[in-house]
Amino acid sequence: MKNMIISVVTLMFMVVMNYVLANVLGWNFIDLSLFVGLAFALIIRFFTSTGGLSSNMVRVQVQSMTGIKVEEEKETFKPTYAFYTAIFYTVAALIGVLIYYKDYFI
Template identity: 45%
Template sequence: MKKLITSFITLGILVAISYAISFFTDANFIDFTFFVGLCVSSAMWFFNSKGGFSSRSTALSMQSTTGMKVEAEKFTFNPSVAFITSVSFTVLSLVATFIYYRNYFI
């Protein structure tokens, strides 16, 4: 039940952000859904992963400052329900965008 609520909250936030951007720019809702989903998914991946570029950069700067060797952290990422919902929203919005603008692609 908790996963379902998290999924609906994430979906609501994605739709609200897309709607707000389309409202303030006076554009179609479908125009921003893919980019909002992509940005939110990327941000979730960046902030929920461990041992990536930023961790290595911090470890190198500590080594250069203190001279102490820091063990490298192995890259790990555990996708959450919110991340999976965001990626699903991104994929579905990409498909919907192609369907909506199919006349431009032909």
């Protein structure tokens, strides 16, 4: 039940953000949907993964300040339901864009 609520809240937040951006920029909803979904997927991935560039920068800073060697943390990522929802939204937006602009692609 908790995972369903997380997915619904994530989806609602993405739709609202897409709607607000579309109104502010004066674009169509479908034009921004792919970019909003992709941005959310990347942001969720960045903030839920361990290791990587930001962790290495902090590790190097700590080593330079203290002189104590800190073990490098391996980059790991465990996908969350919010991430899966963002990926689903992105794929659905891609399909919607392809259908909406099919005359341009064919």
